[in-house]
Amino acid sequence: MKESGGFIDLRLNRRDNQENESFWPSFTDVMTVIMMIFLISMVVVLLRNMELVKEIRATVEAERQAMELARSTGEEKESLAAQLDTALEQLDAADTRINELQLQVMRLQEQNSIRARAIADRDTRLEALLKERDDLTQQAAQLMRDKQTAEKAAAEARNRETLSRRELADTQRQYDDLKKQLNRQSLQIVMLKAKVENQDQALAQARAQRQDVEEKYLVLADEYDNLKVRYDKLIRPARSARGRHLVEVRYFKKNGKRHIEWRDAGQGEFKAVSRRQLDRILANLKRQQPNGLYVKVILPKNNGLSYSEAWKFTNDLHRKYDYYFQESPDQAEKASSPSN
Numbered sequence: 001m002k003e004s005g006g007f008i009d010l011r012l013n014r015r016d017n018q019e020n021e022s023f024w025p026s027f028t029d030v031m032t033v034i035m036m037i038f039l040i041s042m043v044v045v046l047l048r049n050m051e052l053v054k055e056i057r058a059t060v061e062a063e064r065q066a067m068e069l070a071r072s073t074g075e076e077k078e079s080l081a082a083q084l085d086t087a088l089e090q091l092d093a094a095d096t097r098i099n100e101l102q103l104q105v106m107r108l109q110e111q112n113s114i115r116a117r118a119i120a121d122r123d124t125r126l127e128a129l130l131k132e133r134d135d136l137t138q139q140a141a142q143l144m145r146d147k148q149t150a151e152k153a154a155a156e157a158r159n160r161e162t163l164s165r166r167e168l169a170d171t172q173r174q175y176d177d178l179k180k181q182l183n184r185q186s187l188q189i190v191m192l193k194a195k196v197e198n199q200d201q202a203l204a205q206a207r208a209q210r211q212d213v214e215e216k217y218l219v220l221a222d223e224y225d226n227l228k229v230r231y232d233k234l235i236r237p238a239r240s241a242r243g244r245h246l247v248e249v250r251y252f253k254k255n256g257k258r259h260i261e262w263r264d265a266g267q268g269e270f271k272a273v274s275r276r277q278l279d280r281i282l283a284n285l286k287r288q289q290p291n292g293l294y295v296k297v298i299l300p301k302n303n304g305l306s307y308s309e310a311w312k313f314t315n316d317l318h319r320k321y322d323y324y325f326q327e328s329p330d331q332a333e334k335a336s337s338p339s340n
Helices: 014-159 165-235 275-288 307-321 329-335
Strands: 245-254 257-264 271-273 293-298
Touching (some): 014 165, 014 307, 245 275, 257 275, 271 275, 275 293, 293 307
Parallel strands (some): 245 293
Antiparallel strands (some): 245 257, 257 271
């Protein structure tokens, strides 16, 4: 067989060489293609892995930010809840303090009215004494005029030559009697003047003493309130409506008649009830509510009640039905703990 050059190929295994020469270039091409495909695939996989790593990092960062936001939100929620609880306790304490101050104001008003009546009585007695003094002064003036008349009559009687000694003696006795009566009236006037001056001094002292008593009472009331607040803080927690069943009771007097109204849990309108009905309602609620009742007594402005009436009503309801006055300090501390 001839080649393209015109010479006969005399080499041994000529056909095998031809097959080898035709096999290896094809194999090389195939491997090159495979290698290129592999490299391209590796590059694609690496690029995809890099994108996945970026996405994973972004996801992890987003999860971390979400967790941080959730943690900060939880802390803020707990802080707001604590502030709300504190505000509610302060509001309850303020309501209790307002009721106490209302009772104190009513008590002071009642005491001032009693003192005012006493002063009015003293002023009335003083006016009567002054009027009596004026009457005695007028009587003394009349006696002086009578004395002058008697002296004039005596002079005329002495000048009368025809006047008998008996008439003269009678006239002289009348004159002496009038003179004694005038002396007695003068003494009474002096005594009355001294009595009026003593009454004026006693009235001035009473007014000064009243002012001193009022000032001392205000100081003692403030000291008592401060000591009571310190005692309550040391012995037991503050009275609070938190975790308790709220019952509002409004008490006032209108046209001389007492009125009682109530509502449950601060909802709806106030309902008028009698004292017997109110006791029955509060007794049932006290049995139904395991955590106890928070009885809020409301004394409206211009309620028409005396201090003793308002204090007796408020104290009676608290002692019978309010949780704070039903529990001992140890029980109150347990009831206010987080486990409850």
